[in-house]
Amino acid sequence: MSHLAPSSSRKIRSVWVSVTRVPRTLKEEIYVSQPPDFVDKDNPQYVCKLNKALYGLKQAPRAWYQELKTFLQTSGFKNSLANTSLFIYHNGNDYIYVLVYVDDIIITGVPSLVQAFQFALAQRFSLKKLGPLSYFLGIEATRSSRDMHLMQRKYIIDLPTKTRMLDAKPVATPMVTSPNLTIDSSTPLSDAKEYRAVIGSLQYLSFTWPNIAFVVNRLSQFMHQPTDKHWQAAQHVLHYLAGTKSHGIFLCSDATLTIHAFSDADWGRAHNTYTSTNAYIVYFGASTISWSSKKQRSVSRSSTEAEYRAVANAASELRWICSLLSEMGIVLLVAPVPYCDNVGATYLYANTIFHTRMKHRVIDYHFVREFI
Template sequence: MGFTASVSDTSLFIKTDNNDIIILLLYVDDIILTGSCVTKVQLVVQELSSVFDLKDLGKLTYFLGLQIQYKPNGDIFVNQSKYIKDLLHKAGMDSCKPANTPCKPDNQMIMTEGELLSDPSSYRSIVGSLQYLTFTRPDIAFAVNTVCQHMHSPTEVHFGAVKRILRYLHGTMQHGIVYSSQSQMNLTAFSDSDWAADLNTRRSVTGYIVFLGDNPISWQSKKQTSVSRSSTEAEYKALAHTAADLAWVRHILRDLKCVLLQPPVINCDNMSAIALSSNPVFHSRIKHLDTDYHFVRERVQQGDLAVAYVPTDEQTADVLTKGLHSPAFIRHCYNLKLGTPSLD
């Protein structure tokens, strides 16, 4: 039918017809189809229906647990309120007391703390469901990443942390991400790390979030694979992970025929890590760093990437690396474009 498979995402297919573009996203037997010309999109639907037993559900409102609402000004609101409601019912927490944050400030859990659960299957099932929720809820990404690390031998203390996340979700069930239709076509990212945050292994936590204009499109909270000997090293590793994700996003945008007018910018709150990304003299001090991480500096020198300083108070990725007090947590959630359908 003239579609080309994306190299960056095997579920994505693109077709260009003169100045029009048609995009097809496939998951097993569920398809999202969009494009710049409504008539040509309908022609694709007709051609597919002539070969397969196809049902056209019209404008996208629900897809794999994601609910989509359209606002009069062209903005799109995406959330998973029905999924959360079903999860709370499954966990028997339909009427629980809401919590202000998904985890306690500076939350740190010991692997052996508390008594082992006699039946860990419920813990694993709920945590697995919470992982899927992070698709539209970056605010719980750090808390979910923390409880995921105890899947093999969860204790009552770990289950208490899971219940805290569920209590937070109960009070923010309608929250989701507002995507602005007026956003500019530029990439910015926030990169952060919490040095030696894991008390069990002393590994650091990486957190980053990528914005297309004002819209968050990619984020992650993850424990680093090796121990860092300094906070600078931990921050630099986080920069490398963020740069790799930005490269992937740029490939996707290139497949979608979207042109960036300026290089992506990574915002970091560590001056030493920023210096390492641009000044080769500093590299003699960190020869113990794996050479894989030096590709950040190469991209900066080639002009494909810029690294800028951002004050810690304005570091949006901070919410992906540690538990925060309620005022800071709420401020960062606002920066993540998290809100409710009633927002303008």
């Protein structure tokens, strides 16, 4: 972007804009039938060849993305390899980050550069400026001079209305420890639509709610045949959310440039299949930035094996985050550190001699050792 001059100001500004998606050029040869009120009476059997993408066309989203991507790249932005929705502009010590979700865009960087880029974007597309970042895809952003708080309070308030639980009493935990939920727990629901709708809503809510990640993952495993016990567990989560509407994620501006992760696994907890669930949570300084809770694909023969697989997943996430930060021009002061509470797993990646009892986990073993 040659018309943008570097700025000495280090203040960062984040804004939210929406771009109107006008018809975009198609690379494929596509034909459509004639519109109902515009049929050629002399040639009613003819079809129309599209020069531009119509709204609702299967190829329209990709055509729009390619149009926007081409504009950003010709303006000096680079498309991130770690996240294709992120575009980065670098000029000296100044950066602009553009995060794209369809036609909603977050722009952050040095104020003077952000303003100049907004002007250039408005010259090319029909632009609606929505002001400083405050509400994006259902996530509320409250910003102060030292931190940013991300939460989904409005989304949580709407949930009881949909599920007819306006009088839900708050509880202290998102899930009870017993009984252990299985596929054949109690009586199957006659109509599972409401259960599936609630679990789908909770999956979106877990974007800013790490402490419900495990229970949402657990309840998602029974979507095909939920029972009344599963429905009670889902309602328990709604009771928990009733007392924690304003909870969310704090991102501190003065966080230290360090990354560390904690991983864990529950060995053979799923009593119907005896598979384990592994989880990790990643911190940037003191701020939570990534988390996951997933069922492992195969049965582990020991707790060390289950925990080691969790460490490998955490290490993979750390590598991706490091790659993303490197593209963003952020240099870490120290190497990322994965933590594990299993002594056997710790000894395994510290030991240079590979044990035959772990030979079926050879890829995870060498991946973690290389990372360490």
